[in-house]
Amino acid sequence: MKLRYSCLLLCGHLVLCFPAIWMPAAAKAADEPSGQRPGCPSKCGEVDIPFPFGIGPQCAMQTFYDFKIDCLSSNGSSNKPFFRGAEVTKLSVSDGKASMNMNISTYCYDSSSGTTKTRGASADFSDSPYWISDKDNKVVVIGCQTLAYMQINFALTGCVLQCTEDFSPMNGVCSGAGCCELDFPNGTWYYNSYFNENYNNSQIWKTNPCSYMAVIETTAFNFNATYVNSTIFYDTYKGVTPLALDWIISMESCDEAKRNTTSYACISGNSKCVSEPKGGYRCMCNDGYEGNPYIKDGCKDIDECLDNTTYPCNGICKNTMGGFTCSCYPGSSMMDGGSIGLVVFVIAIASAWIIRERRKLQHIKQQYFRQHGGLLLFEEMKSQQGISFKIFSEEELQQATNKFNEQQILGRGGNGTVYKGLVKGNIEVAVKRCMTIDDKKKKEFGKEMLILSQINHKNIVKLLGCCLEVEVPMLVYEFIPNNTLFHLIHGNHGRQITLDTRLQIAHESAEALSYLHSCASPPIFHGDVKSSNILLDANLSAKVSDFGASILAPTDESQFVTLVQGTCGYLDPEYMRTCQLTDKSDVYSFGVVLLELLTCKKPINLFASEHEKSLSVRFLTAMNGNKLEEILDEQIKNDSNLGFLQEIAELAKQCLEMSGANRPSMKEIAGKLDTLRKVRQHPWEEQNLPELESLLGEHVMVNSQVMSSTRNFSIEENVIMGLKSGR
Incomplete structure (x- = not known):
C-alpha cells in the first residue's frame, strides 16, 4: 500500500500532517494507441489497433482465437476496421473491452406491394476472443402490433407490444407503450432476432410504419416517443447500434496459462494475469503502470506528479516506480492542541457519516422487504405453524456463499446464477440470484414464495427459503449433489x-x-x-x-x-x-x-x-x-x-x-x-x-x-x- 501525507492549513498558520490510506493508482483507460509490433500499423482510420489485435494475420497475436482486424475502405470513404463484417469502433487493452456496430432488425410494411418486409440481424462471435457483455448491453424492441423475439445462444427472450388507440409513449420511458427493454443474458457469444409474421401491422402502417429490435449499449440508448410512429430510430442510428463486448486471450485460467511459457501473453514486466468471471484470462499492467502488457516493456511507470488532477498532492510530490509519495512542506509536521482537536473532529464526522450510511442501507433493505411482500409473508407464516420455510438475510447468504465467490457457482442461466452455499447447521444449499423480476409481481412475490414452499414431492427440489431485502429476491433450495x-x-x-x-x-x-x-x-x-x-x-x-x-x-x-x-x-x-x-x-x-x-x-x-x-x-x-x-x-x-x-x-x-x-x-x-x-x-x-x-x-x-x-x-x-x- 502507498501512503500519502496530506497537509491541511488552518487559519493561515496551524498545520496538521497525518498519514491517510492511498489506494493503488489504476492504469488509465487507453484512449491513445497502446502499442503494436514493430512495422505494424497501430491505427485503422481513426481507430487505435493495439496488440494483441493487428491488421492482417502477421500483426495479430497467433492463438486459437482470431485477433485479426480487416482495415477496409467502404464506398470510397476512409479506411475503417472490421471483424467478420462488423465495424469495430473501439479496442481497449486496459479494461478488456471492445465496441462494434451491429445491424438493427426491422419489420416494415410496404404499402406499394402490400407485403411486410423483414431485415434480420444477428451476431456470431464463436471461436473468437469476444463475449457479448451482459452488463453493458440490453435488448430493445420498438413498435406496435408486434411480437419480436431473440435467440441468444440456446435461450429465447422477447416481448409483445400492443398499442391501443389512446396509447401515448413518453420520452425516456421504455416499459410498455411502443417500447420494451430486456436484460441481456450472461456469457453469450451469439444472437439472432425474429419477428412473428402472424402479427400484422398493415392496418397501422401510416402511424406505425416499422418495428425494430436491436442489441444496444445501455449508455447509448434513451427512448424517444417519436421512434414509434416514424423511422427516426433507424435513421438516428443509421441502421446500426453500438454493441459492447468483453474479450479474453484464451479460455485458460491464469494458473494454466502461466504454466505454458511459450504462449503466455502477459510478457511485459510489471504486468499481471487477470481471470475473467466468464472464463479465460487477459493481462493488465500493475497498479501504478500503464501501457500494453502484451508487448515487451509495454507497461510504463505513471509519473503521478505530472497529473495533479488525477493524483492530487497538496505537498511535495516525488515520483517512484509504480507510485509516488506526497510529503509535507518543511516545518509543517508539528501537532498542537488545535490539531489534535481537528483530528477528533474529523473522526467524529467520519463516524457520523458511517452511522448515517448504515441507517440508510438498512432503510433501503426494509423498503425492498416490504416491496416484495415480506410483511404479508411473515403474517402467513405465523398463521401456518410448522411451515419449514425461512426468510434469510443478505448477510447470511453472503456468508454462506463466501460473498458469492465465483468458485461457488453451480451454474448460470437466463434467469440468474446459482451458487453452492453452507448455512447454519452445516446444511448445503443452492442459492439462486435472479436477474430481474417484473414490477407488477413484486408485491405478490412473498405470497407466491409461501405457495411454492408448501410443495412437497420426492421428485421436486425443495424450496427452503428466500431473501427479500435485496433489489431482486434470492431463492434458497436444497442442494442436489449429482449434477x-x-x-x-x-x-x-x-x-x-x-x-x-x-x-x-x-x-x-x-x-x-x-x-x-x-x-x-x-x-x-x-x-x-x-x-x-x-x-x-x-x-x-x-x-x-x-x-x-x-x-x-x-x-x-x-x-x-x-x-x-x-x-x-x-x-x-x-x-x-x-x-x-x-x-x-x-x-x-x-x-x-x-x-x-x-x-x-x-x-x-x-x-x-x-x-x-x-x-x-x-x-x-x-x-x-x-x-x-x-x-x-x-x-x-x-x-x-x-x-x-x-x-x-x-x-x-x-x-x-x-x-x-x-x-x-x-x-x-x-x-x-x-x-x-x-x-x-x-x-x-x-x-x-x-x-x-x-x-x-x-x-x-x-x-x-x-x-x-x-x-x-x-x-x-x-x-x-x-x-x-x-x-
Whole structure:
C-alpha cells in the first residue's frame, strides 16, 4: 500500500500532517494507441489497433482465437476496421473491452406491394476472443402490433407490444407503450432476432410504419416517443447500434496459462494475469503502470506528479516506480492542541457519516422487504405453524456463499446464477440470484414464495427459503449433489445409461410435473422444462428444479407482455404464437426431454445442416418415414428394447403435437411411463409386448389418427429449430 501525507492549513498558520490510506493508482483507460509490433500499423482510420489485435494475420497475436482486424475502405470513404463484417469502433487493452456496430432488425410494411418486409440481424462471435457483455448491453424492441423475439445462444427472450388507440409513449420511458427493454443474458457469444409474421401491422402502417429490435449499449440508448410512429430510430442510428463486448486471450485460467511459457501473453514486466468471471484470462499492467502488457516493456511507470488532477498532492510530490509519495512542506509536521482537536473532529464526522450510511442501507433493505411482500409473508407464516420455510438475510447468504465467490457457482442461466452455499447447521444449499423480476409481481412475490414452499414431492427440489431485502429476491433450495440430466446425457463421460435408468428418470420427472399441474393449489406451470433443470441425486433419482419460474413472470394480458425466458429446442410453438403459458406447454418441452433420453442428442445443434439442427423436427421426420432406428442411441438400440423404444417414441410424438389440445396431460404421460417400467420388470415382457396397449389404457395410448401434419410449420418452427443461422 502507498501512503500519502496530506497537509491541511488552518487559519493561515496551524498545520496538521497525518498519514491517510492511498489506494493503488489504476492504469488509465487507453484512449491513445497502446502499442503494436514493430512495422505494424497501430491505427485503422481513426481507430487505435493495439496488440494483441493487428491488421492482417502477421500483426495479430497467433492463438486459437482470431485477433485479426480487416482495415477496409467502404464506398470510397476512409479506411475503417472490421471483424467478420462488423465495424469495430473501439479496442481497449486496459479494461478488456471492445465496441462494434451491429445491424438493427426491422419489420416494415410496404404499402406499394402490400407485403411486410423483414431485415434480420444477428451476431456470431464463436471461436473468437469476444463475449457479448451482459452488463453493458440490453435488448430493445420498438413498435406496435408486434411480437419480436431473440435467440441468444440456446435461450429465447422477447416481448409483445400492443398499442391501443389512446396509447401515448413518453420520452425516456421504455416499459410498455411502443417500447420494451430486456436484460441481456450472461456469457453469450451469439444472437439472432425474429419477428412473428402472424402479427400484422398493415392496418397501422401510416402511424406505425416499422418495428425494430436491436442489441444496444445501455449508455447509448434513451427512448424517444417519436421512434414509434416514424423511422427516426433507424435513421438516428443509421441502421446500426453500438454493441459492447468483453474479450479474453484464451479460455485458460491464469494458473494454466502461466504454466505454458511459450504462449503466455502477459510478457511485459510489471504486468499481471487477470481471470475473467466468464472464463479465460487477459493481462493488465500493475497498479501504478500503464501501457500494453502484451508487448515487451509495454507497461510504463505513471509519473503521478505530472497529473495533479488525477493524483492530487497538496505537498511535495516525488515520483517512484509504480507510485509516488506526497510529503509535507518543511516545518509543517508539528501537532498542537488545535490539531489534535481537528483530528477528533474529523473522526467524529467520519463516524457520523458511517452511522448515517448504515441507517440508510438498512432503510433501503426494509423498503425492498416490504416491496416484495415480506410483511404479508411473515403474517402467513405465523398463521401456518410448522411451515419449514425461512426468510434469510443478505448477510447470511453472503456468508454462506463466501460473498458469492465465483468458485461457488453451480451454474448460470437466463434467469440468474446459482451458487453452492453452507448455512447454519452445516446444511448445503443452492442459492439462486435472479436477474430481474417484473414490477407488477413484486408485491405478490412473498405470497407466491409461501405457495411454492408448501410443495412437497420426492421428485421436486425443495424450496427452503428466500431473501427479500435485496433489489431482486434470492431463492434458497436444497442442494442436489449429482449434477443434471443434461450433464448425464451430453457430458461426454462415456458412461453407460441403461434403458431402465432412462425410463426411471423420465417417469419420476413426469410424476413431478404431474404433481405441479394437478395437485398444487393453485396449479403451477413450470415454464422451462429441460434436461438441465432436472437434477439427479446419488441414486440417479430425478429432482425437477426451477419450478414456479412461470409464476414469477408476467402472465396477464396487457399492453406489454414479456415472454418467459425459454430455451431453444424446448419451447412450445403454440405458446410463441399465443403468449399463453399452459400445462400443455410443459408437455411439449417434456417431449423434447424424452427425445434426449432416446437419442442422446441435444435439442439444437447449430453446427448441423439446416434440416438437422432441430432434434424434434429430425425425430418427427424419422417417425413419419419409419426410420426411428436411425436416430436412436446405440447404447439402448437392440432387439429386446425396440418394442419399448417404439412406445416411448410414440408418446414423445404425441407430446410434440403442434396443437396443445391434442397432447396428453402430464398425468397421462406419467401413467404410461409407470406402466412401461412395470412391464420391464417382468421376465415375460418380450412375449407380451403386443398386449401392452390394453395394459396402458386407451387414454394414454397413441392414437395415430390424432396426429396432425408435422410439416405445417410457420415461423414458430424457426424459433424451435434455430434454422436461420448457427454458431
